[in-house]
Amino acid sequence: MPTVTINQQTIAVPDGTTIIQAAEQLGIEIPRYCYHPGLSIAGSCRMCLVEVEKMSKLQPACNTRVTEGMVVSTRSEKVRKAVSGVLEFLLINHPLDCPVCDQAGECFLQEYYMRFGLYDSRMDEDKIKRHKAEPIGPHVILDTERCILCSRCVRFVREISKSHEIGILNRGSRSEIRLLPGKALDNPYSANVVDICPVGALLDRDFRFQCRVWYLDQTPSICPGCSRGCNINIDVNKGRPHHADGRRVIRLKPRFNAKINEWWMCDEGRYGSRFIDDPSRLIQPSVQTRGGFTEVSWAEALRLAAEKLGQALEKGRESILVLPSAQLTNEDLFLIRRFLGVDLGIAQIDFRIPDARRTSEDDFLIRADKNPNTWGARAILTEPGGFDFQRYLESKPAAELSLLYVLEQDLVIKMGENRAHALLDNAAYIIYQGSNANSTSRQADLILPSSTYAETDGTFTNFEGRVQRIHQAVEPLGDSRWNWKIMQDLACILGKPYSYTDAESVFSELTQWVVEFEGLDYEKIGEHGVVLPNPTQTKVDNS
Numbered sequence: 001m002p003t004v005t006i007n008q009q010t011i012a013v014p015d016g017t018t019i020i021q022a023a024e025q026l027g028i029e030i031p032r033y034c035y036h037p038g039l040s041i042a043g044s045c046r047m048c049l050v051e052v053e054k055m056s057k058l059q060p061a062c063n064t065r066v067t068e069g070m071v072v073s074t075r076s077e078k079v080r081k082a083v084s085g086v087l088e089f090l091l092i093n094h095p096l097d098c099p100v101c102d103q104a105g106e107c108f109l110q111e112y113y114m115r116f117g118l119y120d121s122r123m124d125e126d127k128i129k130r131h132k133a134e135p136i137g138p139h140v141i142l143d144t145e146r147c148i149l150c151s152r153c154v155r156f157v158r159e160i161s162k163s164h165e166i167g168i169l170n171r172g173s174r175s176e177i178r179l180l181p182g183k184a185l186d187n188p189y190s191a192n193v194v195d196i197c198p199v200g201a202l203l204d205r206d207f208r209f210q211c212r213v214w215y216l217d218q219t220p221s222i223c224p225g226c227s228r229g230c231n232i233n234i235d236v237n238k239g240r241p242h243h244a245d246g247r248r249v250i251r252l253k254p255r256f257n258a259k260i261n262e263w264w265m266c267d268e269g270r271y272g273s274r275f276i277d278d279p280s281r282l283i284q285p286s287v288q289t290r291g292g293f294t295e296v297s298w299a300e301a302l303r304l305a306a307e308k309l310g311q312a313l314e315k316g317r318e319s320i321l322v323l324p325s326a327q328l329t330n331e332d333l334f335l336i337r338r339f340l341g342v343d344l345g346i347a348q349i350d351f352r353i354p355d356a357r358r359t360s361e362d363d364f365l366i367r368a369d370k371n372p373n374t375w376g377a378r379a380i381l382t383e384p385g386g387f388d389f390q391r392y393l394e395s396k397p398a399a400e401l402s403l404l405y406v407l408e409q410d411l412v413i414k415m416g417e418n419r420a421h422a423l424l425d426n427a428a429y430i431i432y433q434g435s436n437a438n439s440t441s442r443q444a445d446l447i448l449p450s451s452t453y454a455e456t457d458g459t460f461t462n463f464e465g466r467v468q469r470i471h472q473a474v475e476p477l478g479d480s481r482w483n484w485k486i487m488q489d490l491a492c493i494l495g496k497p498y499s500y501t502d503a504e505s506v507f508s509e510l511t512q513w514v515v516e517f518e519g520l521d522y523e524k525i526g527e528h529g530v531v532l533p534n535p536t537q538t539k540v541d542n543s
Contacts, residue, residue, distance in 0.1 A: 002068040007075060019061035019072055020048055030074050031083060031112050033198050034150040035062035038263045040159060042151050047112070049082045050074050058082055080116065087117040093127045093173075094199075095145045103200030105213035109148065130176060137165075137185030139205055139267055140194060144176050147201035153177065153193040160264065160364075163187035177201065188266050188366060195253060195263070206271060207251045211237045219473035220255055220527055222460050224327060224453050225269035226361075227369040229462030230254060230261035231528070232269070234454055234473040248474050249276045249454055257528050260466070266366050275452065276474075280436045282449035283478020293447065298479065298489070304446055306493040308429050312403035313344065321401050321427075322349040323389065324381070325408035326371035329458030329470065331506040332483035333373070333380045334513065335498075336407070339491045341381075350389035351377040353409055356416040367463060372453075376461035379516045393419070401427040407483065408450070412439035433486060450483045451476035457503040458484075459525065461532070468529035469522065 001012040006023050013022045018041075023030050033045035043063040050061045053071035058079065061072075073079065090109065098104050130144040149168060154177070157163050165183040168175055179185065185193070194204045216235040223230040235251045252273050254265040275281075285301030286293040296304075312320045324336050333351075340346045351374075361368040371377075404427035411420040424430065424443050432444035435452045455476045461467045476482065481489075484506050488498045500506045504522050511517040516532050524530055 002066050002070070004066040004070045004072060006072045013066055017066050019050060019052075019059070019064050019066060019070075022066050023061065023072075023074065028074060030061045031108075031116060032062060033108065033148060034152065036152050036155075036196055036263075038160070039152060039155040039196075042155065045148070045150050046086050047083060049079060049086075051076045051079050083112075083116045087113055088122075090148050091117075091121070092123055093130075093145070094148070095127065097143075097146060097200065101146070101200040102203050102208050102213075103146075103197075107200060108198040128173065135205065136179050137190050139191045139271070140185050141203050141205050141208060142177065143201050143203065144178075146199050147177050148199055149175055149177070150198060152196045152198070153202060156193055156196060157185075157187070160192070161187045161189045166193075188268065188362070189264060189364070191267050191270050192254070192264050204251065210247075211250050215239055216250060217473070219454075219471050221454065221470045221473065222372060222462075222468050223252065223265060223269040223272075224372040224460070225266070225272045225370065226367040227371060227374050227463035228260065228365050228367050229372055229460055229466065229468055229529075230265045230269060230365060231257040231468070232265060234273075236473050247277045249273050259528065260462070260468075261365055264365065268366065273454070275436050276454050277477070278436060280438075281477050281480070282435060282437055282441065282447055283480055284449060285479070286447045288445045298481070301446060301448060302486075302489055302493055305431055305448065305490055308403055308431065308446070309344070309490075309494065312429070315402045317344075317346050318348065319399070319402040320346050320348060320405070321392075321403070322346055322405045323353060323407065323409050323411070324349070324351050324377070326351050326374040326377040327408045327453075328373065328377070328483055329453070329456065329503070330373065330376040330380060330461060330467070330510060330517070331458045331503045332407075332487070333377055334506060334510040335484045335487040335491075335500075337380055338513070339487050339496060339498075340405070343491065343496045344494070348387050348392065349381055350387055350392075351381055352389055353411065353414045354390055354393070354419075355414045356419075357414065369463065372460040372462065375463060375465050376459070376467075379461070380510070380514055393423075403427070403429050403431070405431045406433070406440055406444070408434045410438040410440050433483065435480065448486055449478065449480040450486060451480050455480070456482045459507060459522075462529075465516075465532045466529040467517070467520065467525055467532060469525050469527065 001014055003012045004022050006028055009026045011026055020030050030048045032048045034042040041063050043060045048061040049058040051073045052059050132143055134142045136142045154166050157166050165185045167180050169178045194202050215238055217238050219234045221232055221234050223232045233253045233255045236248050237250045252270050256263055284295045285298055286295045322340050341349050359368045359370055430444040431446045432441040433448040433450055435450050441447055453470055454473045457472050458470055459467050488500055491498055511520050
């Protein structure tokens with residue numbers, strides 16, 4: 001392992017390590033535009049020039065490998081003048097758009113000018129004019145005037161999405177990023193080019209003019225769009241009121257995790273957050289009446305739910321069917337299993353709803369399973385030889401269900417209208433617990449509004465068995481509640497008082513009940529997750 005000294009700090013690094021990578025390990029920032037750790041090295045922007053002892057010329061840190069005994073300076077006067085000169089060159093034709101550019105606050109051209117530039121401009125305003133605000137796909141808009149030709153977007157569509165929609169056309173001062181003939185930027189990962197663009201040349205059409213970035217609060221979380229469990233940041237507008245017609249969650253951005261999604265996320269997951277603040281949100285408990293739904297207090301809703309559960313239990317536990325969703329957290333599912341499955345002795349609990357919809361996946365990030373917690377649901381809710389909803393549908397006689405309890409499932413969409421209605425019409429009473437109104441909730445007798453993943457703490461377990469944390473980014477909308485809290489409140493009414501204070505206390509007890517989670521806690525999970533062994537039988541006793 002060669003040893004290198006950078007700004008008087010020494011470090012040993014593996015063979016093949018570049019200067020810019022070694023500097024990052026020392027916490028030394030070297031400015032860059034074209035360099036991105038997830039893409040091939042272009043070495044074209046010349047922003048990362050450094051001075052290497054015994055070399056007469058400055059060297060690009062992104063493309064120069066460390067050798068034994070190398071001594072590097074990133075702060076010398078020679079380096080400062082070179083970086084300042086590159087910035088001056090890049091700004092020759094750059095428009096003065098900062099006051100209206102959505103990249104302001106996240107723009108590396110701004111940041112590096114303030115750190116390494118600050119020169120008196122020698123240019124007049126006779127700049128080359130290029131294309132402005134040109135949509136190039138469903139999610140991305142291109143402002144060619146702002147482009148600095150770092151080529152990150154070109155390398156992304158060649159190397160990551162492999163869709164080849166973008167190229168650098170023309171030569172010299174007329175070079176510019178353009179769509180290739182007959183192409184549109186419409187691949188499943190198109191918006192990643194916005195994330196990696198260091199300036200305001202490629203912008204998110206959905207985020208454009210919505211909010212200044214300095215008004216955003218950022219919370220780490222997990223994308224619930226499929227079983228991959230991509231790490232994300234939830235950006236919330238701090239100035240938005242908490243009501244259904246105000247958009248609080250402004251955007252989702254990928255968060256680096258080398259084991260899951262690296263720097264990327266798919267467009268489906270990125271733009272799948274609208275339901276959080278959608279007008280369809282259920283924000284108040286309500287009961288079905290002849291005139292539609294009537295809002296009631298939580299006290300009344302829970303009293304009614306407990307009453308119906310008690311009546312159904314008197315008719316026999318086999319007349320109760322509980323259908324939770326793998327969209328719920330491990331903590332939610334555990335309390336469903338403990339309260340409904342163990343304490344009330346209901347055996348007919350299953351999250352595995354036969355899905356009539358066709359879903360797709362690829363060999364990169366997108367999974368066909370569109371639930372973030374199927375692994376966790378299987379470990380917590382199922383046992384070998386236990387209840388299977390698919391077998392129930394195939395073999396169950398037409399005896400009426402006294403109670404159907406559905407949690408975050410839209411049976412009509414998943415099963416198809418005929419099969420779903422056959423089940424729903426066969427239930428004497430339906431309780432729906434979920435965040436948004438849908439075809440199933442509209443047929444419920446009682447609605448218990450729950451929070452979304454962005455409004456709660458907890459954990460998901462992805463398809464590889466990696467347990468990962470989600471964090472509450474916003475308060476539950478309206479009068480909605482955390483799913484595990486609804487279960488706890490309902491259990492208290494039925495004489496099963498639990499003393500959980502937060503999601504972490506629920507998880508702590510979960511680890512004592514379910515074999516796969518033994519010895520785990522939130523601190524061990526951290527922000528990048530922990531991989532567990534394959535699901536086996538849980539410790540939960542239904543006797």
